Amino acid sequence: MAVIAGAYFALAFWSAALLRRFFHKLAFSAQRLIFRAGRMKDFRQMKRRGEKITALTAYDYPTARLLDETGIDIILVGDSLGMVVLGYKDTTGVTLEEMLHHTRAVARGVKQALLVADMPIHTYDTPEQAVETARKFVDAGAGAVKLEGGLSHVEQIEAITQAGIQFMAHIGMLPQRVREEGGYRIKGRTQSEAEALLTDARAVEKAGAFSVVLEIVVADVARQITNAIGIPTIGIGSGKHCDGQILVTHDLIGLFPWFTPKFVSPEARVAEEIRRAVRAFIERTRNRGMGR
Ligand code: KIV
Numbered sequence: 001m002a003v004i005a006g007a008y009f010a011l012a013f014w015s016a017a018l019l020r021r022f023f024h025k026l027a028f029s030a031q032r033l034i035f036r037a038g039r040m041k042d043f044r045q046m047k048r049r050g051e052k053i054t055a056l057t058a059y060d061y062p063t064a065r066l067l068d069e070t071g072i073d074i075i076l077v078g079d080s081l082g083m084v085v086l087g088y089k090d091t092t093g094v095t096l097e098e099m100l101h102h103t104r105a106v107a108r109g110v111k112q113a114l115l116v117a118d119m120p121i122h123t124y125d126t127p128e129q130a131v132e133t134a135r136k137f138v139d140a141g142a143g144a145v146k147l148e149g150g151l152s153h154v155e156q157i158e159a160i161t162q163a164g165i166q167f168m169a170h171i172g173m174l175p176q177r178v179r180e181e182g183g184y185r186i187k188g189r190t191q192s193e194a195e196a197l198l199t200d201a202r203a204v205e206k207a208g209a210f211s212v213v214l215e216i217v218v219a220d221v222a223r224q225i226t227n228a229i230g231i232p233t234i235g236i237g238s239g240k241h242c243d244g245q246i247l248v249t250h251d252l253i254g255l256f257p258w259f260t261p262k263f264v265s266p267e268a269r270v271a272e273e274i275r276r277a278v279r280a281f282i283e284r285t286r287n288r289g290m291g292r
Pocket of ligand 1: 057076078079080170213215236247
């Protein structure tokens with residue numbers, strides 16, 4: 001009798017725990033769905049209406065919150081993180097753990113913008129791996145993911161979009177390939193390069209991308225691509241004809257003074273402000289013995 005009662009209680013306890021976990025997961029997924037759905041603007045409509053789309057990068061909570069409060073459309077946790085925050089030479093050393101850590105921080109500061117997270121190199125080598133990585137970013141709070149590649153990555157892009165995850169494409173100069181390419185070179189200079197870019201753009205649209213970043217593409221080629229596809233093009237160093245523009249925030253606000261890409265016109269000199277404030281602090285501490 002005691003054995004039966006014991007087994008009965010164990011079973012009841014186990015089922016209750018299982019049910020609790022199931023409902024908790026359900027509530028969490030539903031919350032995430034609502035959370036993300038609210039942030040996904042109709043970017044195709046914006047393109048049709050000729051409304052320019054604005055996008056900037058963020059890697060931490062305060063920057064994300066400031067950008068979000070200012071009304072930016074898209075916040076990208078770019079793997080440029082590696083260069084402007086972590087001090088790496090390029091983006092090829094950025095790890096998935098680093099990207100997820102910074103995505104979680106950014107997600108805490110974002111209420112209205114669409115949060116897109118960059119999938120780092122070698123985290124999307126196969127369609128299965130791409131979906132697994134994309135899901136990790138969604139769990140970290142991203143509303144969409146981005147990877148570098150066009151026609152060459154159609155299977156990965158289809159797998160991600162078929163898994164119900166919003167996807168932003170990235171073609172043109174691909175920083176994750178900078179070592180093979182021997183530098184950051186403009187794309188679309190030759191007829192064959194321009195045609196390949198157009199093929200890439202059409203392929204990512206067909207695979208379900210909601211937008212495509214064009215990085216350092218000849219302005220006239222960027223214009224042709226913009227006119228040829230239904231999803232918005234978001235340019236970086238690709239001229240004014242794109243449907244939107246994206247920049248690394250550190251470049252825009254002058255927070256990485258050791259290197260500024262040629263196509264950027266900084267709107268602020270934050271590095272100078274930091275230096276000025278630090279000098280003032282050093283001086284008043286040394287001269288007056290007070291930190292305030
Ligand atoms: O990593 C990044 O910041 C990017 C943008 C420059 C588009 O991919």
